[in-house]
Amino acid sequence: MGTTVAVEVFNYRSARAEKARIGTNLTKSWVMVLGVCMVLLLVAGGAFLVIQWPIGWALIGFSVIPAMIVEWKNGELANLAPVKNSTSIDGVLSGDILGLLSHKPTPYEVATIVGQVYGGQFFGARFGIGTGFLQEIASQEAKDIDGLWQEARTIAQQTGSSTLSAVVLLVALVRRHPKYEILLAHLQLSNEDLLQGIAWHNHLKDLIIQQAIPKRTGGVARDWSFGWIPTLSRFGHNLSQGIGNHGLLSVKLEAHEEALEQLIATLGAKGSRNAVLVGPTGVGKTEIIHALAEKLLDAAAAVPADLKFRQIFLLDASALIAAAPGRGELETLIMHLLGEAYSAKNIIICLDNAQLFFEEGLGSVDLSNVLLPILEAGRLRIILTMDEQRYLQISGRNAQLTNALSRINVAAASRAETIKVMQDQLITFEFRHDVTYMYQALSEAYRLSERYIHDLAMPGRALKLLEAAAGYAEGGLVTAHSVQQAIEKTMDVKVGVASGDAEREKLLNLETLIHARMINQTRAVAVVSDALRRARAGVRNQNRPIGTFLFLGPTGVGKTELAKALAEVYFGGEDRIIRLDMNEYVSSDDVSRLIADGADDSTSLTARVMKQPFSVILLDEIEKAHPNVLTTFLQLLDEGILRDVKNREVSFRDAIIIATSNAGADRIREQIERGLDIEQFEGQFIDELISTNQFRPEFLNRFDEIVMFRPLKKDELIQVVDLMLADVNKTLALQKVSVKVSDEAKVYLVDSGYDPRLGARPMRRVVQRAVENTVAKQMLSGTVEPGSTIEISLEEVQKILGNKLAADAISADLTLQR
Amino acid sequence: MVYYSVSRYNEDMFLAGIMSWWYGNGLRLRLGMIGGRIARTNDYFSIGLLASTLFSPYRQISAGKVSGPLSLQLRAFVDRLISRLIGAVVRTFMIVFGVVAISLQAIGGAVVVFFWLLIPLFPVIGLLLAVIGWVPPWL
Numbered sequence: 001m002g003t004t005v006a007v008e009v010f011n012y013r014s015a016r017a018e019k020a021r022i023g024t025n026l027t028k029s030w031v032m033v034l035g036v037c038m039v040l041l042l043v044a045g046g047a048f049l050v051i052q053w054p055i056g057w058a059l060i061g062f063s064v065i066p067a068m069i070v071e072w073k074n075g076e077l078a079n080l081a082p083v084k085n086s087t088s089i090d091g092v093l094s095g096d097i098l099g100l101l102s103h104k105p106t107p108y109e110v111a112t113i114v115g116q117v118y119g120g121q122f123f124g125a126r127f128g129i130g131t132g133f134l135q136e137i138a139s140q141e142a143k144d145i146d147g148l149w150q151e152a153r154t155i156a157q158q159t160g161s162s163t164l165s166a167v168v169l170l171v172a173l174v175r176r177h178p179k180y181e182i183l184l185a186h187l188q189l190s191n192e193d194l195l196q197g198i199a200w201h202n203h204l205k206d207l208i209i210q211q212a213i214p215k216r217t218g219g220v221a222r223d224w225s226f227g228w229i230p231t232l233s234r235f236g237h238n239l240s241q242g243i244g245n246h247g248l249l250s251v252k253l254e255a256h257e258e259a260l261e262q263l264i265a266t267l268g269a270k271g272s273r274n275a276v277l278v279g280p281t282g283v284g285k286t287e288i289i290h291a292l293a294e295k296l297l298d299a300a301a302a303v304p305a306d307l308k309f310r311q312i313f314l315l316d317a318s319a320l321i322a323a324a325p326g327r328g329e330l331e332t333l334i335m336h337l338l339g340e341a342y343s344a345k346n347i348i349i350c351l352d353n354a355q356l357f358f359e360e361g362l363g364s365v366d367l368s369n370v371l372l373p374i375l376e377a378g379r380l381r382i383i384l385t386m387d388e389q390r391y392l393q394i395s396g397r398n399a400q401l402t403n404a405l406s407r408i409n410v411a412a413a414s415r416a417e418t419i420k421v422m423q424d425q426l427i428t429f430e431f432r433h434d435v436t437y438m439y440q441a442l443s444e445a446y447r448l449s450e451r452y453i454h455d456l457a458m459p460g461r462a463l464k465l466l467e468a469a470a471g472y473a474e475g476g477l478v479t480a481h482s483v484q485q486a487i488e489k490t491m492d493v494k495v496g497v498a499s500g501d502a503e504r505e506k507l508l509n510l511e512t513l514i515h516a517r518m519i520n521q522t523r524a525v526a527v528v529s530d531a532l533r534r535a536r537a538g539v540r541n542q543n544r545p546i547g548t549f550l551f552l553g554p555t556g557v558g559k560t561e562l563a564k565a566l567a568e569v570y571f572g573g574e575d576r577i578i579r580l581d582m583n584e585y586v587s588s589d590d591v592s593r594l595i596a597d598g599a600d601d602s603t604s605l606t607a608r609v610m611k612q613p614f615s616v617i618l619l620d621e622i623e624k625a626h627p628n629v630l631t632t633f634l635q636l637l638d639e640g641i642l643r644d645v646k647n648r649e650v651s652f653r654d655a656i657i658i659a660t661s662n663a664g665a666d667r668i669r670e671q672i673e674r675g676l677d678i679e680q681f682e683g684q685f686i687d688e689l690i691s692t693n694q695f696r697p698e699f700l701n702r703f704d705e706i707v708m709f710r711p712l713k714k715d716e717l718i719q720v721v722d723l724m725l726a727d728v729n730k731t732l733a734l735q736k737v738s739v740k741v742s743d744e745a746k747v748y749l750v751d752s753g754y755d756p757r758l759g760a761r762p763m764r765r766v767v768q769r770a771v772e773n774t775v776a777k778q779m780l781s782g783t784v785e786p787g788s789t790i791e792i793s794l795e796e797v798q799k800i801l802g803n804k805l806a807a808d809a810i811s812a813d814l815t816l817q818r
Numbered sequence: 819m820v821y822y823s824v825s826r827y828n829e830d831m832f833l834a835g836i837m838s839w840w841y842g843n844g845l846r847l848r849l850g851m852i853g854g855r856i857a858r859t860n861d862y863f864s865i866g867l868l869a870s871t872l873f874s875p876y877r878q879i880s881a882g883k884v885s886g887p888l889s890l891q892l893r894a895f896v897d898r899l900i901s902r903l904i905g906a907v908v909r910t911f912m913i914v915f916g917v918v919a920i921s922l923q924a925i926g927g928a929v930v931v932f933f934w935l936l937i938p939l940f941p942v943i944g945l946l947l948a949v950i951g952w953v954p955p956w957l
Contacts, residue, residue, distance in 0.1 A: 018831040061944015219864030
């Protein structure tokens, strides 16, 4: 490493080291043997005394020795306390490691021991860092051990670990490797993740200790002075009772802690003592209520005496509405419930999803008139929970109601907090699904849920994905790949790096596959293919769309066709295109149509992308859109994010965005006709687009590439005719008939169908009419047998199309339609 | 793969270690356990709470002032009086039970501590009795 390390003292013969070795020697089997010995000595001693042999006293006396050893093992040796302010490393090493160390340990020896004990196995299962890996990276030189102890001490300090446990030593072993960051990157981990792992391990140990400590919850007479609550017990859910019986397994979040303190302050205050927890769904509002219930029941917790041992009853709006469906019944029931709670004097009422009590509609009822006087009087403590939107709606409708409530905002959890919540929830998930989660799965669940799950806030959205991933466990292990599969299957996106041979092959040959259905425009095809390859190799910027392209050029040169080809070849079908004709977005009001809520307008851009994030977004004829619409697209193109009307972030980071424009098409044609190559006038052309105010520079700058499509040459158009004929043959395959057109006829078709203003577009109709009409006539006349090939000559085409004028008429017809 | 087996320990350390723990941290741990058990029993019977609410109504059905005719108020008063009487009886019984339970636990704890202190001497006492050759005649 090149750095000087202080010499750490390791005293193999210290009292603590000796105790550690005794503890390690006393395995479970030995403890069992000692137990049996004790019983045998007691029984034999008793039996001897019965037959009047005094030796029985000695046996009974000696029976306490195995019992004392077992007591010592459980009381001290199983969990050796560290020596305070120890300068010697044996004073702070955890007992399970210390008991196995030799006189002159090496890092390799430590690595092997770490892999044998619980902490090492924890990291092996959760992080994929097993004994083999540790042995590979650990030095076998005894002189390197001081550096390891130093590193371990630093890590213990960073993580607040009281001993140098197996997990601390494991991380120290990894960090002692000169290229540890590269090693960790292979495991999709970072130094920070390892420190999180130590915290996780320590937290689990603390939980086990806490669970063993009996809780003081007020005792048998706690509720005797309070009222009888038969109706509340029937219709409400007593949170305190459940917590009193089983305890609450939860992590204390900073985001929640603040809200909890505010809640206690509000409920413990004089005057109005009602609070409303406002935050998006999934943020943990109900969890805060549970935490409050637990805190109030804890005799040792610092809460106002007036609140101590109060019980929280959760009233579920939908259950109450279902229980009292008749007119006026619900009001009566609510009044009865609240009256009972008031009389009992030790109840706090919680109305979960309280918006259902304040709005008219299916499955809800407006109880403002009933609840408002009670809330204003402030004699009964009531907590409401609702989301921000509903709170604002109710506030707008009935300001008196919200004035009677103290608002407490519940913020979404941060990444670190969400990971902690997930770690706690894993205990339940693992038991429920019989799986083991790796840490990488947690990180991936956070990352992917943040991007793809929009209807919940953190930590709810990450938990939802994490639980879904259990269904994709491999060999009982939930990995980052399981989480990717869960999101890929539920959201129909591709989030992992391309791994299958078929997909890799497809990506490497993307240009060839696209060219199978479109001619030339090689630069456009190349830039789009490169963008996809970057995305699927995992080397693109994850905070932008896969690619953003502006295709410029005259009509009928393949701009839209390329988007369709891409959608079919890679995205799984032409239906993966989300196509917006921008000439429908010509007024500033049209912005609202782009970002409308899916419930109101399922065709809005944000709603469609939420439903299908992995897609090609085609913004056709972008130059026709209103400037405000283009401004809306700026953030989308830059960060891959668009906020919908409900202020939800909709991710476009799995989409390819293709905007097409005919702006300056005549200019392109003119320059090409003058014999210039596109590359020669590209820069000048884009400047002209800006100077003529067709596009603003900040808009054009947002695109990864601006690609100019040039008009097709005659030989290319013949290839286009071939593609069109291939399409016709595909249709005729059902009839077991195929068509072959002579080369002269193809040239004639190109001459007849090509229009410099409309590109290749009219040619398709000309080809269809010429070929399909011929085939139809021949099939009806019975001259075509199944399996035969219809050969179409120049004369036949001329006969069908009549002359060039007829073809022009078709073109003109098409022009009018456009 | 190499596995590390347990190393030898100093046998002298064994005796010193177990005895110093037994009369040091072991004894403290045992006292803590007895204290914790008594605290749990005390919490279960909540004697302090029972005493402070001795004459409070027991599981009251109605609360607050009752307005209305005198007969109704009188009835409410009698109801509450009966409730208070029942409460006082039940709570008194619980206080007595609680005090007895805690006392028994304290005595049991003292016995445990006494034996804890004596246990290391049991082998010596046993050997002495065996040498003396006394056996209880009733056995």
